[in-house]
Amino acid sequence: MDSKRITLEDDLKIAFHIRKEVFVKEQNVPLEEEFDEFDTLNELSEHILVYYNDEPVGTGRVRWVDGFGKLERICILEPYRKFGLGKVIIKALEEIAEEKGLSRVKLHGQTHAEGFYEKLGYQTSSSIFMEAGIPHVVMTKELAAK
Numbered sequence: 001m002d003s004k005r006i007t008l009e010d011d012l013k014i015a016f017h018i019r020k021e022v023f024v025k026e027q028n029v030p031l032e033e034e035f036d037e038f039d040t041l042n043e044l045s046e047h048i049l050v051y052y053n054d055e056p057v058g059t060g061r062v063r064w065v066d067g068f069g070k071l072e073r074i075c076i077l078e079p080y081r082k083f084g085l086g087k088v089i090i091k092a093l094e095e096i097a098e099e100k101g102l103s104r105v106k107l108h109g110q111t112h113a114e115g116f117y118e119k120l121g122y123q124t125s126s127s128i129f130m131e132a133g134i135p136h137v138v139m140t141k142e143l144a145a146k
Helices: 009-026 087-097 111-119
Strands: 002-005 045-052 055-065 068-076 104-110 129-133 133-140
Touching: 009 045, 009 055, 009 068, 045 068, 045 087, 045 133, 055 087, 068 087, 087 104, 104 111, 111 133
Parallel strands: 068 104
Antiparallel strands: 002 045, 045 055, 055 068, 104 133, 129 133
């Protein structure tokens, strides 16, 4: 299990395929809501892939929003859940935020994953709201000072 930053368009296409499988096909998120202006290789965001047995099976991205690293589009293909890959994605995205000089991160977590994020040090900071027809909460975390 390892992760790598996406620096090539071909790897970004793999990440998009994973997101389409999880969010669009599995969770019925409209295609036009899943992809946005931050889905490029530029200074607006960074994307990662996570691997299991050398196969890309998960992805996530981080953006810089109001002094936070905003973790987004975190997902893992269904057969590869329960292998601890979610923690690998979160850790990699937090490290990128720290490299950018940010000491706080936040995310819009689906409510069914709230406990997962709490175990990783995130605290719920909002009431439930709907995003793409799915209940979410805002969760935040202070990163360890270096």
